[in-house]
Structure formats: C-alpha cells, structure tokens
Amino acid sequence: MTSTKSEIPAKSHFLPEELLASTAFLLARVGVGIKLRTFAEIEKAGFSGPQYGVLALLGEGATETQASIADVLGLDRSQLVSELDALEERGLIERRRDPNDRRRHTVALTAAGKRQLVRLRAIVKRIEDSFLEPLDEAARTQLHDTLLRIACSHDRRYKRES
C-alpha cells in the first residue's frame, strides 16, 4: 500500500479527555480528516484538491473570474494560475477575456470538464457516505442544519438570500 501518512497510528494511544470533551476540537478533527481523505482520493483520480474545488464551483453554471474563484476557494491568486493551466491543458475549462473588462479572464467548464466533474462528485459522495454511515437520516439532516447555521454566522459567503 502506498502509505501517504498517518491514517491510523500503530500504537492506539488515546486523546486526552479535555480535547474529546471539546466540540470545537472534534469539529476540527473530523473536518480536517474529511478534507485530507477527500483530497487524497481526488489525487488518486488525477486531480489536485483545489482543482476539484474549481470544477465544483464552475459546475453551478456560473462563469467566474479568476479573482472570485480564488476568493471563494481561499486560494492565493497566483496559486490559482497553475491549477487553471493544468485544467485548461486537459481541455476541462476555458479561459476567455472578459469583453466588459479586458483585464479579466472568465473561466467556464467545457463539456469534457462537466463529465470529469460527474466522476469526481461520485468519489466525493462515496467518502461522505462512509463518514456519515453511523448516522441515521434524521441525524444527518440535523447535522447539516447545524453546520449551516455555524457557517452562516461566521462567513457571509454562505448567506444567499433570494
């Protein structure tokens, strides 16, 4: 097996009660765990984590500019360039100059990009299910609602009022 990193330690030592009793700690631990695991699987499928983020973001249909993509995904703008280069080279996205503001590039998914996104969504969904497996339907709904409330109260980017 290709050993990436610490999935499960050889010696199963225990975490201190203090940390286990902290909801914030658990939240961070589980959240980071999901992210790491997801990125690992995405990479096995031939993409970087941020690349999946870009595809998922563009999957909504909206054509974004590079700056807005970087903002939403929390990436540095210069960092995004190489990720987009890779995606464009594979024919999954298209960069076009924005006719309204010729400094900007509008980025959009191609048909091939949409197909890849479907594939990646399946992978991510599988991981999500494996994490939520111990929860019944009611608990999942409750968890989702709770997380959404926390996210909204701390980041305006989540609030989308119509």
Place this chain on the structure above:
Amino acid sequence: MTSTKSEIPAKSHFLPEELLASTAFLLARVGVGIKLRTFAEIEKAGFSGPQYGVLALLGEGATETQASIADVLGLDRSQLVSELDALEERGLIERRRDPNDRRRHTVALTAAGKRQLVRLRAIVKRIEDSFLEPLDEAARTQLHDTLLRIACSHDRRYKRES
C-alpha cells in the same frame, strides 16, 4: 433570479449550492475554519499550534514519551523535537530519560506549564463559544454526540472503553 449573464455579478463570492448541500463539505469547511482560527489565536499568545497540542495532551497528568505524543498528535517525530525544545527552554515542560528504557524521554508539564495551559484553555474556549454561539444547549449536545460517533467510527484513538 433571471438568467441573463449580466445578472451574475463579476464578484459572486457565494459558494455553489452543490457544496453547500454537502454535509461533508460543510464539515470540512467549518472544521478547518475552527482549526485555523484557533491556531491563529494561539500564535498571538506566543505558541504554535502543535505546542498547544502538547500542553493539552500533558495536561491530563500522564507523562508521555515523545513517540507517543507525536503519534497521538499526528506529527512527525522529528518535527516534535523543535517544538519540545521551545517549550523546555521556556520552562514549561521537562524532558527526562526514562530509567526503564534509557533511549526514551518522558515528557511532563512543569508548574509554569500548567499555568500557561490554563491561559490557553481560556483562549480556545472563547473561540469555541463564538463558533457555537448560534446553537442552544440541546443543539450543542446533539452536535457533540454526533461528532463523537463519526470520530469513533473512523479512528481508533477516540475509542476509550467506558
């Protein structure tokens, strides 16, 4: 919302519905957010993230060996060395050779270390409260219980026979 292109602002800083609808995504987002925020505050207080981890782990009273600390915290053993150096230099921890196995170092908190830990706990608690603020007591308990179940099913380190 209608569907002409100019409806979509150049800077749409909203996350796609696809991601917002994913519990795993929210979990990762919120979890990473808490971790980043906590580490940032901890650093303002003069410690690195892993350093707080070490203090919290030792706060339980148990004296651990360096290898076990690294395992539990998910750090590389070589990485832990410099963190412990810093803590020891400030007189917050003590390294002693284990008389039973002279290759090992046992690490324990000093009195000063315990005092610092109290201070750091307050900081972390404040952040936790700010994140959980939109939740009532019942929702917090429910969230904690749910997270614990997810954590247990994915990491042996959480299971503590009760």
Place this chain on the structure above:
DNA sequence: GTGTATCGTGGAAGAAGTAAACGATTGGAG
C-alpha cells in the same frame, strides 16, 4: 491626459512537511 487601482502572471524568498542517516540503547538469538 495623468495618476491610481485592479487583473492575471511570473519569480523569489520563506516556511512547512518529508525522508534519510546517526549515536545511544534495548532485546533477542545463538
């Protein structure tokens, strides 16, 4: 026009994470 700010891009400096090698020490096989 002129100056200032933003866009995407590239490169340089810095930090962080990863891997390999070392001396000291232990435990086991013969």
Place this chain on the structure above:
DNA sequence: CTCCAATCGTTTACTTCTTCCACGATACAC
C-alpha cells in the same frame, strides 16, 4: 556473553507549499 536487528530522539538535507512583490495590460476617477 556476543552479535545483530530494531527503537528512540535527534540532526541534516531535500522537496514541496505559501506568501509576497513586481510587471504589463487594462480600467476608472479627476
């Protein structure tokens, strides 16, 4: 007991990942 392999903490070197700044092109205010 001796020898050998393995473990522990540590140092060093290497490789990635971030962060920061400068650049040409473009937009906008005055």
